[in-house]
Amino acid sequence: MTSPEAPYGRGAFGNPRAVAGLAARIDEAARSLGRPATFMEVCGTHTNAIAAAGLRRLLPRSIRLIAGPGCPVCVTPVGYVDRAEALARRPGIIVCTFGDMLRVPSSTGSLERVRAEGGDVRVVYSPRDAVDMARQNPSRRVVFLGVGFETTVPTVAAALDEAEATAVSNFLILSGHKVMPPPLRALASDPEVAVDGLLCPGHVSVITGWRAFAFLPEDYGLAAVVVGFTPTDVMRGVLDLVRQMAEGRPEVVNLYSRVVTADGNTRAKALVERYFTPEDQIWRGFGAIPASGLGLRPEFAHRDASLIEVDVCDPVEPEGCRCGEVLKGSINPPECPLFGRECTHESPVGACMVSSEGTCAAWYRHERFSQGGAP
Amino acid sequence: MCLAVPMRLIKRDGDAGILDLDGVQREVSLALLPDAQVGEYLLVHAGYAIGTLDEEEAKITLQLLKEVADHSEARHDFS
Numbered sequence: 001m002t003s004p005e006a007p008y009g010r011g012a013f014g015n016p017r018a019v020a021g022l023a024a025r026i027d028e029a030a031r032s033l034g035r036p037a038t039f040m041e042v043c044g045t046h047t048n049a050i051a052a053a054g055l056r057r058l059l060p061r062s063i064r065l066i067a068g069p070g071c072p073v074c075v076t077p078v079g080y081v082d083r084a085e086a087l088a089r090r091p092g093i094i095v096c097t098f099g100d101m102l103r104v105p106s107s108t109g110s111l112e113r114v115r116a117e118g119g120d121v122r123v124v125y126s127p128r129d130a131v132d133m134a135r136q137n138p139s140r141r142v143v144f145l146g147v148g149f150e151t152t153v154p155t156v157a158a159a160l161d162e163a164e165a166t167a168v169s170n171f172l173i174l175s176g177h178k179v180m181p182p183p184l185r186a187l188a189s190d191p192e193v194a195v196d197g198l199l200c201p202g203h204v205s206v207i208t209g210w211r212a213f214a215f216l217p218e219d220y221g222l223a224a225v226v227v228g229f230t231p232t233d234v235m236r237g238v239l240d241l242v243r244q245m246a247e248g249r250p251e252v253v254n255l256y257s258r259v260v261t262a263d264g265n266t267r268a269k270a271l272v273e274r275y276f277t278p279e280d281q282i283w284r285g286f287g288a289i290p291a292s293g294l295g296l297r298p299e300f301a302h303r304d305a306s307l308i309e310v311d312v313c314d315p316v317e318p319e320g321c322r323c324g325e326v327l328k329g330s331i332n333p334p335e336c337p338l339f340g341r342e343c344t345h346e347s348p349v350g351a352c353m354v355s356s357e358g359t360c361a362a363w364y365r366h367e368r369f370s371q372g373g374a375p
Numbered sequence: 376m377c378l379a380v381p382m383r384l385i386k387r388d389g390d391a392g393i394l395d396l397d398g399v400q401r402e403v404s405l406a407l408l409p410d411a412q413v414g415e416y417l418l419v420h421a422g423y424a425i426g427t428l429d430e431e432e433a434k435i436t437l438q439l440l441k442e443v444a445d446h447s448e449a450r451h452d453f454s
C-alpha cells in the first residue's frame with residue numbers, strides 16, 4: 001500500500017515553497033477572520049488531490065475542508081445498479097460501462113459478479129465505443145450506463161447524436177446522469193452541514209462555465225471559487241474563500257481561467273439540451289432531488305433503457321455503510337466504524353471506497369494514518 | 376470520473392482528431408469542440424475533446440497526473 005506522504009512535494013508542480021507560502025497567508029487570513037470556516041469541495045479529483053498532497057495538515061485548525069457529493073459513481077443509488085444488473089442478465093442485451101461502476105455494490109452483488117455469472121458486461125473507455133459495439137452486434141441491444149455529471153453527459157449526448165445520424169438503432173442509454181446545482185442548493189439550505197464556501201468543480205465548469213455557480217453567493221451568501229487541481233490551485237482557492245468571507249462580499253472567483261470561461265462549452269450544452277431534459281434523481285445520502293438529473297427526452301424513448309421492464313426488488317444498501325453521510329460532508333470516513341477494518345480498498349463495502357474518486361478511498365490511500373483513521 | 380487529460384491535436388479530419396500524449400496517439404472525437412485547431416492542447420474526457428487549454432496549463436496538469444498515477448499505483452483510469 002502507498003505511504004501517506006505527499007507526492008506533490010517531490011515534483012516540479014508540487015511547488016512546496018508556493019504551497020507553504022500560501023499556507024502561511026491562509027493562517028494569517030484565518031486569524032483575522034476570528035471564527036472557524038468550513039469549505040466543501042465537490043469534485044472527486046479535488047478530494048484526491050487534497051488528500052494526496054496532505055493539504056489538510058497544512059491548514060490552520062480553524063479551516064476545515066470537507067468533501068461533498070463529488071463522485072458520480074458514489075452518489076449513484078443502489079436501485080440504479082440493480083436495474084443495470086437485471087439488464088445485463090438478459091441474453092439480448094450487452095451492458096457497457098465505465099470501469100468504475102463494475103465493483104459498486106448492488107442489493108445482491110455487483111456488475112462484476114453478474115459478469116462472472118455469465119452476464120454480458122463490458123468496460124468501455126468512451127460512450128463512442130458502446131456505439132461501435134452496437135454496430136458490431138446488430139442482433140442485440142447495447143445499453144450504455146450513463147453515469148456522470150455535466151463533464152460526462154455531453155460525451156453521451158455526442159454518442160447519441162452519432163447513433164442517430166448513422167442509424168444505429170440498437171444503442172440505448174440507462175440514464176443516471178446528474179447535475180451539480182440542485183444538491184448544492186440542498187446542502188446550502190441544510191443547517192446541519194453549515195458550509196461557508198465551496199471549491200467548485202473545475203472540469204464540470206469547463207462545460208457549464210463558472211456562471212453556473214453564481215447562485216451560491218447570490219441566493220445563499222456563500223463564497224465560491226473555481227479552481228484547478230494542483231496543490232497551489234487548491235490553496236489559492238482556500239485563501240480566496242477566506243478573503244471573501246473576511247470582506248463579507250461572497251462571489252464566484254474563477255481561478256482556473258486558463259481553462260474555464262463564464263459560459264463554458266456552448267456546443268456541448270446545446271447537444272445535451274437536444275437529447276436530455278431535467279428529471280428527478282435519487283442521490284445516495286440525499287434521497288430524491290427534484291430536477292437534479294438528466295433523462296432522455298420523450299422523442300428519444302427508443303433509446304431509453306429505463307423503459308425496458310425488468311424485475312428488481314427494493315434496493316438494499318450495504319449494511320453499516322455510512323457513505324450517505326460521507327457524501328453530505330456530515331462525517332469524515334474514519335468516523336465510519338467499518339473504515340479500514342471491514343472496509344478497505346482491497347475489499348470495499350461501500351461505493352465511496354470502491355470508486356477511485358470516492359472520499360473513503362482517498363482517505364484510505366492517503367490519510368488513514370494522519371487523521372485518527374488508523375485501524 | 377470527471378478527470379480530463381490534456382493532449383495535443385496533431386491532425387484532424389472533420390470531427391475525427393488525432394491527439395498526442397507523450398508520443399502515444401489516440402483518435403478523439405472533436406464533435407464537442409468543432410473549432411479546435413491543430414497544434415492546440417485539448418482537454419480529453421471519455422474519448423471527446425471538451426475544452427481548450429494553454430500550453431503551460433497543459434504541462435502542469437500532465438505532470439500532476441503523472442505524480443498522482445505513480446503514487447496511487449495507477450489505479451486511476453484517466454477517463
Ligand code: SF4
Binds near residue numbers: 326338344350352360
Ligand atoms: S468506509 Fe466503507 S463502509 Fe464506511 S462509509 Fe466509507 S465506503 Fe461505506
